[in-house]
Amino acid sequence: MTIFPAHYSGPTLGEVGEHGTIEAIVAAAPSSRNGDDAAVLNHASPNSRAVATTDMLIEGRHFRADWSTPEEIGQKSIVQNFADVEAMGARPVAALLAVSAPLYTPVSYIRGIAAGIAERVGEYSAELVGGDLTAGDQLVLSVTAIGSLGGSRPELTLNRARPGQRVVAHGRIGWSAAGLALLRHFGREGVPGQFAPLVDAHCAPRLNPGRGVIARATGATAMTDNSDGLVVDLNTIARRSGVGIDLHSADIAPEPLLVEAAELLGADPWEWVLSGGEDHTLLATTAGDPPSGFRAIGRVVRGDGVSVDGAAPKYDYGWVSF
Helix, strand or coil, rough: CCCCCCCCCCEEEEHHHHHHHHHHHHHCCCCCCCCCCCHHHHHCCCCCEEEEEEEEEECCCEEECCCCCCCHHHHHHHHHHHHHHHHCCEEEEEEEEEEEEECEEEEEHHHHHHHHHHHHHHCCEEEEEEEEEEEECCCEEEEEEEEEECCCCCCCCHHHCCCEEEEEEEEEEEEEEEEHHEEEEEHCCCCCCHHHHHHHHCCCCCCCHHHHHHHHHCEEEEEEEEECCHHHHHHHHHHHCCCCCEEEEHHHCCHHHHHHHHHHHCCCHHHHHCCCCCCCCEEECCCCCCCCEEEEEEECCCEEEEEECEECCCCCCCCCCC
């Protein structure tokens, strides 16, 4: 049974019903396209293609109500989906939200999730345009993101990395995993204040809008986001492209805040960097200089798999769904 924080009081989903809950969601994340049987989006510009992806968040597996506010849960649900759109070099334009929740869930809690979604989609000038709602035994969110891929350049698929290209990254690496470790040890209220950025990186990750589009426009060849772990996700590019990827330890070394958190917990910060995941950092390959906002972290080489300074990585596992 999901235990919601006491300050989320007032009517429950069972008391207001489906239509009352939908009204609360639409009020928190308004859109002129939301409210009919389906949303009709503006026709894409000439020489453009649609991009679609979906992801689920399950309470107790992807988030915890005692660690994250509903606003943070909503923000996280959008970032993990919009990152997949960005990783194709596309621009997110809309999102759909499906919610399954126990009848005792406070409407204010669902409204908070919708408000978090509205905040993140607003950063992309996108909208929450519809979804679905049903009763269930636990809180489950399913978000579908829709994007637009403009121009004639190819999408940034996983199979186009080539030897000699740079490996580049946009965003933090290892911060979400460090935040999760702190939450597991201290709980949300007990985490020392200096580590709040690490907790925020786990509960409400951020991605600067438009970096995927910039990477594609400036010649990136392949791209993914760091959702399952740095080595795991780059190994997917390596395997699909038939190449090896060699990371430079100096370019991915744990930042001072990670080192400090690891010393407190008796952990190895390199484990967070190499296997952590859920940072949603954009990871790309390019034959040119790093795109604006990206930094070089390694090279595409002949061979297979992922190495660090030419040797096997100390940690090579990551998130698994099953």
